[in-house]
Amino acid sequence: MHTLVRLLIPIMVLCCLQQVCGQEAYQEKIRELRAQRELVEQQEKEALKKEVIQIDGRFEAGEIDEAEALLFKEQAAQRRALNIKNRQAIIDNEIALLERNKNEALVLQDSISKKEERVTVYEYPDREHEEDEFDCEFFEFGCESWGWDWDWEDNYRYDRRTYSDLVMSFGFSNADVQGLSLEASPYKKAGSRFFEIGWSWRTRVFQNSNWLRFHYGFAFQFNGLKPKDNQYFVNEDGQTTLEEFEYDLQKSKFRMDNLVVPVYFELGPSRKRVSKHGVRYSLKDQFRLGLGAFGGLNIGARQKLKYTRDGYKVKDKLKGGYNTSDLIYGLNGYIGIGGVLLYAKYDLNPIFQDADVEQRFVAFGLQVQI
Numbered sequence: 001m002h003t004l005v006r007l008l009i010p011i012m013v014l015c016c017l018q019q020v021c022g023q024e025a026y027q028e029k030i031r032e033l034r035a036q037r038e039l040v041e042q043q044e045k046e047a048l049k050k051e052v053i054q055i056d057g058r059f060e061a062g063e064i065d066e067a068e069a070l071l072f073k074e075q076a077a078q079r080r081a082l083n084i085k086n087r088q089a090i091i092d093n094e095i096a097l098l099e100r101n102k103n104e105a106l107v108l109q110d111s112i113s114k115k116e117e118r119v120t121v122y123e124y125p126d127r128e129h130e131e132d133e134f135d136c137e138f139f140e141f142g143c144e145s146w147g148w149d150w151d152w153e154d155n156y157r158y159d160r161r162t163y164s165d166l167v168m169s170f171g172f173s174n175a176d177v178q179g180l181s182l183e184a185s186p187y188k189k190a191g192s193r194f195f196e197i198g199w200s201w202r203t204r205v206f207q208n209s210n211w212l213r214f215h216y217g218f219a220f221q222f223n224g225l226k227p228k229d230n231q232y233f234v235n236e237d238g239q240t241t242l243e244e245f246e247y248d249l250q251k252s253k254f255r256m257d258n259l260v261v262p263v264y265f266e267l268g269p270s271r272k273r274v275s276k277h278g279v280r281y282s283l284k285d286q287f288r289l290g291l292g293a294f295g296g297l298n299i300g301a302r303q304k305l306k307y308t309r310d311g312y313k314v315k316d317k318l319k320g321g322y323n324t325s326d327l328i329y330g331l332n333g334y335i336g337i338g339g340v341l342l343y344a345k346y347d348l349n350p351i352f353q354d355a356d357v358e359q360r361f362v363a364f365g366l367q368v369q370i
Helices: 002-060 066-100 102-111
Strands: 162-177 193-204 212-225 231-236 239-244 249-267 271-275 278-282 287-309 312-319 327-337 340-347 359-369
Touching: 002 066, 066 271, 162 212, 162 340, 193 249, 193 359, 212 287, 231 249, 231 287, 249 327, 287 340, 327 359
Parallel strands: none
Antiparallel strands: 162 193, 162 359, 193 212, 212 249, 231 239, 249 287, 271 278, 287 312, 287 327, 327 340, 340 359
């Protein structure tokens, strides 16, 4: 009997000590969590201050305007407020779990690991090295943290300074013939046409204003002339002139093809759109005026003749040999609203080299930027 009592007493003491230790661990964990809860608001407010300082620095450096700075500050404040609410809710849940299971404090102490306290400070990338673009790797969180589904690093520019368009121009062409007015031109007005297609880029000149843009690209030009009075082009002794054809022409058409680089300065207002996703400038339904020049190369000239000879229909396609200018250059411009504009161009180079009477292409019509 005495032996049994001697064995039970140490066991009872150990059980009591274990219970006491468990209660102490439970109380210590509760105190630790409550202390963490009190620090949450202070930590988030300190982080918000750093963000506001960074935003003010960008505003003073001219990288963003006052409206953007205000928007960024509001977004930062909303984000920090949600951080406080969510972090405190997590701690409250842990405290409630411990209180509900305080008799199992030792088990819970092993199952609940200490979480490393980290306050994420959202900073902005170095604008000197990557202007206008966010780099998600610079931040301590993924872009998914804000609820966005796309990858900024690959597909998104915060402030796009350059836009691109497919450009098509078409209309009527003619020639400015030395010593003659356009009314007295030897070419048909409605039958002589031009077409131009290319790709262009439009870059904002100033950092925080879009009233002036630099518009540039490349294009293929097709300039056509239809002579009047049954005439066609003939090259004799280095001189390309119009002569009457020996048969009745159903069609007489001359075409010159060019590859050119047009460059404009474009003026006009735009709508600025600022959101949490970025800054965009829209030219939809806005007045636009573009004035510029172009230069390039002649890549071919050809003449097409259709006529009837001895009862047979004949089609002649004559390429080259018209002594056309190799270098192409001139002035161009457009004016209008939105993406449909009135367009005109004037070639400063003569159509035919070393001609006694100089002729220069002139064209006007519509330009569509898509």
